[in-house]
Amino acid sequence: MLIQMKITDFLEELSSNSPAPGGGSISALSGALGGALTAMVCRLTSGNSKYAEVENEIEVMLAEVDKLTKVLARCVDADTEAFNKVMAAYKLPKATEVEKAARSEAIQKSMQHAANLPLDVAECCLKILAMAGRVLTIGNANAASDAAVAGLMAHAGLHGALYNVKINLGSIKDETFVITTQAKIETIVGQDRELHEQLLAAASRVIG
Amino acid sequence: MLIQMKITDFLEELSSNSPAPGGGSISALSGALGGALTAMVCRLTSGNSKYAEVENEIEVMLAEVDKLTKVLARCVDADTEAFNKVMAAYKLPKATEVEKAARSEAIQKSMQHAANLPLDVAECCLKILAMAGRVLTIGNANAASDAAVAGLMAHAGLHGALYNVKINLGSIKDETFVITTQAKIETIVGQDRELHEQLLAAASRVIG
Numbered sequence: 001m002l003i004q005m006k007i008t009d010f011l012e013e014l015s016s017n018s019p020a021p022g023g024g025s026i027s028a029l030s031g032a033l034g035g036a037l038t039a040m041v042c043r044l045t046s047g048n049s050k051y052a053e054v055e056n057e058i059e060v061m062l063a064e065v066d067k068l069t070k071v072l073a074r075c076v077d078a079d080t081e082a083f084n085k086v087m088a089a090y091k092l093p094k095a096t097e098v099e100k101a102a103r104s105e106a107i108q109k110s111m112q113h114a115a116n117l118p119l120d121v122a123e124c125c126l127k128i129l130a131m132a133g134r135v136l137t138i139g140n141a142n143a144a145s146d147a148a149v150a151g152l153m154a155h156a157g158l159h160g161a162l163y164n165v166k167i168n169l170g171s172i173k174d175e176t177f178v179i180t181t182q183a184k185i186e187t188i189v190g191q192d193r194e195l196h197e198q199l200l201a202a203a204s205r206v207i208g
Numbered sequence: 209m210l211i212q213m214k215i216t217d218f219l220e221e222l223s224s225n226s227p228a229p230g231g232g233s234i235s236a237l238s239g240a241l242g243g244a245l246t247a248m249v250c251r252l253t254s255g256n257s258k259y260a261e262v263e264n265e266i267e268v269m270l271a272e273v274d275k276l277t278k279v280l281a282r283c284v285d286a287d288t289e290a291f292n293k294v295m296a297a298y299k300l301p302k303a304t305e306v307e308k309a310a311r312s313e314a315i316q317k318s319m320q321h322a323a324n325l326p327l328d329v330a331e332c333c334l335k336i337l338a339m340a341g342r343v344l345t346i347g348n349a350n351a352a353s354d355a356a357v358a359g360l361m362a363h364a365g366l367h368g369a370l371y372n373v374k375i376n377l378g379s380i381k382d383e384t385f386v387i388t389t390q391a392k393i394e395t396i397v398g399q400d401r402e403l404h405e406q407l408l409a410a411a412s413r414v415i416g
Contacts, residue, residue: 016248066223149230160361
């Protein structure tokens with residue numbers, strides 16, 4: 001598993017001339033790093049008497065962000081597996097009409113999965129971005145730059161994941177799937193734009 | 209060393225209630241991930257006859273980006289060490305005037321180092337962002353989304369690092385140092401804005 005690798009080995013593997021792991025896994029990892037950093041800021045806030053008023057909200061956030069971080073960490077491997085399945089489908093035999101049809105179906109099915117997975121990643125990143133912005137505003141001021149970085153990582157993971165949705169969408173023939181997915185992308189992009197602006201404004205207020 | 213940890217363990221450590229590692233280390237890691245991903249796209253381009261015309265440029269880029277990735281990977285630990293040195297300086301004795309002066313000097317010195325380090329990280333990220341955008345335009349089109357994600361990671365690492373410069377700058381008394389550093393920040397932000405816009409435009413052309 002990629003997620004069980006040492007960071008140095010992972011960087012080495014990433015930079016190699018093998019296409020996997022690639023941008024999809026890195027987007028999920030970026031979101032997971034943002035999630036873990038958001039969780040750190042929550043933990044540095046919770047239990048601090050100075051922030052007693054927001055304790056309950058922080059605790060609810062912490063439980064949610066810990067869960068999302070774990071989901072995104074799993075997606076680091078899941079995205080590479082999804083990519084490998086697409087590659088495997090392309091390598092299926094295509095000598096006969098029956099084989100051709102089976103191969104085409106396998107490609108389409110694996111492509112839809114390879115598009116749905118980063119869409120889930122983007123949705124998780126959106127939630128983390130919202131929480132990073134919130135904890136930057138109400139959480140421990142000593143960890144403000146950590147909350148800001150957490151939001152940037154979630155924002156980068158979100159857009160990275162959406163590139164991976166789009167790149168797969170280009171090869172998907174099911175028009176309903178394509179239109180539905182494009183609508184989901186637009187919704188996420190709109191929500192991200194607002195949350196990202198709020199994050200930058202809060203960071204500018206608190207950090208400078 | 210942080211960089212020798214398994215990714216799962218690193219995420220666990222990051223999310224703990226200890227302030228280190230924090231946003232500074234994650235910004236360096238984000239840049240390193242962007243560098244490794246840029247290197248992958250270079251390797252998927254170099255040696256491919258379809259891209260023979262850009263082979264030389266890609267090879268020069270690859271050597272440079274491999275170097276920057278290693279520098280940034282080292283900064284993951286270096287940033288946390290710099291933060292720990294600031295914390296240690298604050299814990300120095302301050303019972304006498306002599307101790308107070310020594311403590312204040314140690315704080316200022318460690319703060320300047322803790323500001324200079326993420327400034328270096330931001331400059332490395334800027335170079336990677338430029339290369340990610342370039343390889344997205346001239347490199348292997350099959351890896352276009354990887355190049356785009358690489359650029360996003362470098363961009364996030366750059367701004368994350370700059371938050372860490374600014375947060376330290378607030379406590380630095382040497383006015384010349386503060387003014388010089390602020391000017392460097394402005395230059396980097398301006399160059400990043402242009403390169404990031406170019407990256408998004410190229411990604412939009414190639415990916416959609």
